[in-house]
Amino acid sequence: MNDANVKVETHADPVTENANGAKLRFELPLLNFQELFRGLAEQGAAQARKNIESMKSTSEEISDVLREACSMNVKGTIDYGARVIEISKNNTSATLEFFSRLAETRSLLDIVHLSTAQSREAFEAASVQNRELWALAQKVAIDTTEPIKTGFNRVLQRTVA
Template sequence: MANPPKKTAPKADAVTEAAPLEVAAEQPALELAAEPAKVTQLFDVASAPVREIQENVRKATEKSVEDTRAAYARVKTVAEDATSSLEASYAAATKGIVALNTKALEAVRTNTEAAFDFAKALFGAKTVAEAINLQTEHARKTFETVTAQSKELAALAQKVATDSVEPLKTSVSKAFSAH
C-alpha cells in the first residue's frame, strides 16, 4: 500500500498571497511617516495619561515631603520643649535637694548642740531630783524641736517636689493643648 502523494500549494502562489498582506501592514506606517503632525498628535494623545500620572505622582510626592517636614518640625519643637522642661525640672530638684540637705544639717547641728548643753547641765546637777528635772525638760524640748524640724523638712520636701514637677506639668499641658 503506497501512500498517495500529498497535495501542496505551489510556492509561488504562497508568496503572491502573502505579499499583499505585508504591503497592507506597512502602508499605515508609511502614511504616518509622511505626515509628522499626525505622528506628533498620536504621541501627544498616547502620552497625555502618562503626563497626568506623572503630575499626580509629583504632587503627591511634594505633599508627602511637605507633610513630613511639618511633622518633623512639630516633633523637633516638642523634643526641644521636653528637653527644656527636663532641664528646668532637674535644676529645681537640685536646688531643692541642696535646700533640704542644708535644713537637715542645721537640724543635726541644733540637736547636737542641745545634746551637749544637756550633758553639760547634767554633769552640773547636784541631786538626782535635779537630774530628773533636767532630763524631763530636755526630753520635752527635744520632742518639740524635732516635731518642728520634721514639719519644716516635710513642707520643704513638698515644695521641692512641686517645684521639680511644675516645668514638666507645664510642658505636658502645653503639648496636649497645642494638639
C-alpha cells in the same frame, strides 16, 4: 494569487466600526504617571519635613521644661539639705548643753528633772523639725513638678491645636 501579490493597507487611525457601520473613536488622554508620582512624592516629603520640624520643636520645648524642673529640684534639694544640716547642728548643741548641765548636777532628783525636761524639749523640737522638713519636701516636690505640668500642658495644647 500568491502572498507576494497581496497588498495590505493600514491606517494609523485607531477607529473601529460597529455593526451599523458607525465609526467609534477610542482616544485615551496620555497620563504622565511619572509626573503624577513625582508630585505625590514631593507632597509627602514636604509633609514629612513639616512633621519632623514640629517634632523637633516639641522635643526641644520638652527638654527645656525638664531642664527647668531639674534646676528647681536641685535648688530645693540644696535648701532641704542645708536645713537638715542646720537642724543637726542645733540638736547636737542642745545635746551637748544637756550633758554639760547633767555633769553639774549633785542629786538624783536633779538628774531626773533635767532628763525629763530635756526629753520634753527634744520631743517638741523633733516635732517642729519634722513638720518643717515635711513642708520643705512638699515645696520641693511642687516646685519640681509644676514646670513639668504646665510645660507638658502647653505642648499638648499646641500639638492638639
